[in-house]
Amino acid sequence: MTAPLLEVENLRTRFHTPDGVVRAVDGISFTVREGEIVGLVGESGAGKSVAGASLLRLVEDPGRIVGGEVTFKGETLVGFPDGRAEAGDGSGDDADDRWRDDVLSAEAIRRRIRGREIAIIFQDPMESLNPVFTVGGQLREFIELNRGLTQGRARELAVDMLREVGIPEAEDRYDDYPHEFSGGMRQRVLIAMALACEPSLVIADEPTTALDVTVEGQILELVADLQAKYDTSFLWITHDMGVVAEICDRVNVMYLGEIVEQADVDDLFYDTSHPYTEALLDSIPRPDRPVDELDPIAGIMPEAIEPPDGCRFHTRCPDARAVCTEINPDCRPLDDAGRPHRAACLKHESVFGAGYRESDPIENEAAGGFDVGRTEEGTDD
Amino acid sequence: MTVATRRSETDDVVESTPEEPGRSGRTEGRPEGREIEARVGWRYTLREVGRDPTAMAGLLVVGVMTAMAVFATVDAVVFASLARFEVFARVGVRQYWIAETLWVSPIAEPSPRLLPPVGMENQFGRGTWAHPLGTDDRGRDILARIVYGSRIAIQVGIVSTLLGLVGGVLVGAVAGYYGDLVDDALMRAVETLYAIPFLVLVLAVMAAFGRNLTFAILGVGIASIPTFARLIRSRVLSVREADYVEAARAAGVRDRNIIRRHVVPNSFAPVLVQATLQVGYSIIVVAGLSFLGFGAQPPTPSWGQMLSVSKDYMIQNVWFSIWPGLAILVTVVGFNVFGDGLRDALDPRLQNE
CATH class of the missing domain: 3.40.50.300 (P-loop containing nucleotide triphosphate hydrolases)
Structure with a gap:
């Protein structure tokens, strides 16, 4: 190439x-x-x-x-x-x-x-x-x-x-x-x-x-x-x-100023690997998936002046766990198959090995009940 | 309107689905072909001015005065310089050639002095058609001097306003476009000029360079720079944020071309209005200077200087004062009224139709 x-x-x-x-x-x-x-x-x-x-x-x-x-x-x-x-x-x-x-x-x-x-x-x-x-x-x-x-x-x-x-x-x-x-x-x-x-x-x-x-x-x-x-x-x-x-x-x-997923267009839609991309896709109607109700992304985007510690998406991420508040993952290739598919999410344990599986889920806007505004835990204030 | 009809014919060819009305701007072509007016451009502005009778009256005055001044300039200045060449002199070209052939020289002194206008009588005699507006203290025809005086008035008004406009637009546009330090430096300098009273500044310029008309014009020009600079700067501050300016930057257009082609033309409307008003103001100021003895020197006819001389003869022949005063009044009001009409035409917010 x-x-x-x-x-x-x-x-x-x-x-x-x-x-x-x-x-x-x-x-x-x-x-x-x-x-x-x-x-x-x-x-x-x-x-x-x-x-x-x-x-x-x-x-x-x-x-x-x-x-x-x-x-x-x-x-x-x-x-x-x-x-x-x-x-x-x-x-x-x-x-x-x-x-x-x-x-x-x-x-x-x-x-x-x-x-x-x-x-x-x-x-x-x-x-x-x-x-x-x-x-x-x-x-x-x-x-x-x-x-x-x-x-x-x-x-x-x-x-x-x-x-x-x-x-x-x-x-x-x-x-x-x-x-x-x-x-x-x-x-x-x-x-x-x-x-x-x-x-x-x-x-x-x-x-x-x-x-x-x-x-x-x-x-x-x-x-x-x-x-x-x-x-x-x-x-x-x-x-x-x-x-x-x-x-x-x-x-x-x-x-929030970072690239969280990088993929060929088909991989992005059919093998979505970052919760944010998933949330984006859930918030629009798709001809390939029957939906009754669209899911807006929970919460609002934090200020880029004080981005959250750890993974920047953890305040709104449905998959967020305690470890996500500590480590901000970089965008890594997900497999060795030669596909240029990269994602920055700790849930890909085999790639990041940050102890995601053992970590406890955290409560944030995406966890339900707090879907308006930001929560205190979410922003580490 | 050709534009509107052409739109409605062509639009459906390409955009096979009609666009949502209202999304695509005011001039969207509609199948019924209702004529929708463009609200920018020269044609629109002129048409809009044409609808306003006061503005048209102003335009008429401006037009007549300008025509008169052009004629007088040719006769007085152009012919005077041509007369220096043998070829033209032999044909008979000389200063005030046309005036002398058709009527009477504005500077010759052939007639009884201080005659009243035609049909009136005073101690010096009865007004005749030979001098419709009467004669001055030296027996010169007042009408001829008014006509030839328009040359000074219009020249002063337009040249000094152009000086102020060019200087002010340059300073204001550069200051507004670059902002920050450039803005501070230029605008503080301009405000220093603003702090000096208008007439004092003009007199200072004349005291420094010389007591004649050229420097009167220069002085008025310099003194009007701040008005133009501040006016255009305030517009430029918003225009420089426009997407087309950003697009021009992204396309690699040089800063000076962005200012010249994008920023100034889009900030120009208020400046144009101010310029027409400024012409009137400059005429008054220079007439005032001539009245005080600065400015055009005798025997060159100018309205301010006629007014100045006539004040000693007000008792004997009041018309000697009235005519030049009236000439100044009409011209200045003409420019102001036209300027107001232009502002109404250029500012869509003022429309209440």
Whole structure:
């Protein structure tokens, strides 16, 4: 197997707020290979979007990338000199001296990587186009800037792209303003914009969340078609397991800034190995399982300022035992069968050997009776 | 509206299932083809201004005054410089060529002094059609001087406002976009300017550089920077958080292009309104300066200076004072009324239809 397109190692991003340090992304590792659609799934606040932004060093003050390494096509986008990984000095992410010598400069990332090699599609298509310029003009300017084409040639290409993403009468719609497009159409335009420079990787940050289900379906179909045509890799950030099932090849499940399960999409659905993933799946209707009533995940997600000790999910986990409050498991491969299935749960005794079986179950929100708010035991207050 | 109809034709082709109404924005095409108006853009703004008769009156005044000023500038300034070339001079091009050919030179002194407007009489004689608004203390035609004085007024108003606008937008947008230290440094500097009274600041600039019209314009321009800077900064603070700005950053657009293409155009509406109001204000200030003897120097006609001279002849011929005063009043009110109309058109919250 060739080297992956994108490799993320132990990435950590923090927000320094007046209330404390929010560990939005706390040591996540994953890879994206060429031509693959990789999902990044989790509840709101799990750190998915921050993780996406961190890849391109787009985290804004007060957020800072504080550790880890991101490698893309052999070039280092994020990397820290030895021993300075936690450097908490005052300079922002754009100060190049924070990074290791082989890390691309802010200027190089802006010029060579953003838009050209890694594009982002944002969540809200209604707001992601500049309202004062025509749709075609924005697309044309973007192509012109990133591919160094003349205005005329860029215009042709822009019209082609609009046609490609299924805008009818693209030539006519070229001079329309964003408000003259519907939500689904605008998302098509944004996809056109993302793919216009034929990037190797597209980070899709919940691109269909703001759309209704029928349009969502069309957009997913479009993405699948275009993905096959351009062989672009996608990092698909979403909270919707249905979308994951539809489109992803591999999935990373995030909870409170950590990846708790990593698996091929089929394994994730049929051999679910982390209680959080299970809870996520139980909370949505599934065509393959008859259910009378959906189970929402018990409790609410704890603050990332003071994550619970031990396993971060133990406050809401139906399988939690005493040992879970002490040990925070890392994400380990579950078997030697060569399947890339990893999970971070102590209940896999053969892998972790932490004494889960002998440990006593603990009482938390998932144990019934405490399903509103947090319990005192749960947060170790 | 072509846009709305085109939408309704095309929408069903691709989005085979009609979208949930209301989810996809106001201009969603509907099969019945009800026309839904776009509420942004130049066409919309102009149409909206067109519906407001007061704003239209303001626009008319602004238009007439500007046309007058353009004509006067050509006749006075452009012809004066052309006359220096042999080729043009031989044809007869000279300063106030058009005025002298068609009517009467605004600076020549050929007539009885202090004549009243046509149809009236005073101790100096009876008003004639030769000088519809009368003559001044040196027998110059007041109408001609009012027309040619518009050049100074409009030039001062527009140039100084442009100076303030460009300076203010630059400072305010950069301060608002970068925030933190840049913001603090720039805005404190701007507030220092704000702390000095307007007229004092203008007089200080003229005292430092020279007592003429150019520096009056420069002074008013500098003194109006803070208003524009603060106005646009407050808008930029919200616009910079917009998704399209984030998207532009993610697409690798340089900061200065983000400010130029995304931040400023989306923060510009209040600045545009302020600019039209500022033009009126600048005209008053510079007329005041001319009245005090700073500003345009005789014999160049300017309204403020006419007013200044006329105050000694109020008893003999009150019309000499009334006309330039009226000219200033009408122009300034015109700009203000137009500015108000523009604000109503640009701010959807003020709509009560």
